[in-house]
Structure formats: structure tokens, C-alpha cells
Amino acid sequence: MTTSLKIGAKKWSYLCFFLFLSIAGCASDPQVSTPVARLGLGIEQVLRLPVTKGHAGVDEVVHAIQALYGVDTDTQLPPSNNVKSPITLADGTVLAQALTDPRLRTPKWNELAIEIADKPCFPIENAAALIGAKKMAESVGDGVGHAGSVEYSFNNRDVRIDLAAPYRAPHCLRTVWMYKNAVQKSP
Secondary structure, X not given: OHHHHHHHHHHHHHHHHHHHXXXXXXXXXXXXXXXXXXXXXXXXXXXXXXXXXOHHHHHHHHHHHHHHHOXXXXXXXXXXXXXXXXXXXXXXXEEEEEEEOOOOOOOOOOEEEEXXXXXXXXXXXXXXXXXXXXXXXXXXXXXXXXXXXXXXXXXXXXXXXXXXXXXXXXXXXOEEEEXXXXXXXXX
């Protein structure tokens, strides 16, 4: 008798859990409820989506990050919203902060800047290889105020992504800038 009650209670728990998920899914904003937001955003998706999907990929990343910070898709991500509350992505990467283009207030942002915490380290060389970015600059630093950096850039018809890391080894990705390129319309 006790065994059947445990099995019944277990089944009931699963039923309640799935019911909760289905209700929560129906109530969510479709722009925030992207596959990335539901399945878990990692740094590789942050980098690859704009390359593979262009402007829509930038929007998808911005909306997923907004969802992680708990803000609506039409809410700008200024430092005051997120500088005090870093978020950890599904793969363990920690975003120290994320900023959207302050000039626009629409669900379609043109720029996104992300600052990544020192640890865990995601090597900039790996990030560049993921998206086919080319090394643009490397500076040792002057020992006085400039620490030096390693910089890569990816640019295609739709997006530009700039990556930066401190010069000191290991070269851990620290900053990602994403820009939507203006697409020229054919006459």
C-alpha cells in the first residue's frame, strides 16, 4: 500500500511540474522565449548567433540576455540595471555586465556590449576561431597606465563583432561588441 502511494505521489509531482512549465511557457513573451533563453545561453551561442542569423541573431542574443536579467525586450540594458548583478550563462561564463545601444529604445537594438568576468577563462583565440574573426591588433602595454590588449574582429554584410582580451597570458575574452551593419537595399 505504501509503495503505490509513493508512486502515485511521484507521478503527481511530475504532472504538477510539467503543468507548471506549460502554463509558464504560454504566459511568456514570445520575443523573450527564444530557444536560446529556454535551453540555456552559453558564450558560444552569444558569439555564433549573430554570425549565422545576422540582425535577427543580434536581437535573439539581446532578448535572451534581457530575459536573464529579468527585463522586458524593450528595456535598455544600462550599467545601472546590471553592473551590480553579474549573471552566469549555462556554460559557466560570467557576464559582468551587458549594455545595449543607448540611442534607441525599441526591441530591435543596434549595438550590444558585453563585459565578461576573468574566470572562468574563455580564450580569445577560441572565440575568434568560432566566428572566423581576424586578429586586428596586439599591444604589450606601456607599464604606466595601458595594460595592453589583444583584439580580433569579424565583419560581414550584416554584423560586426569585436573581441578584446588583456595582453597578459592567458588571453581570456573580456569584451564583446556586436554591431548591426546597415544593409544596403538594391535599387
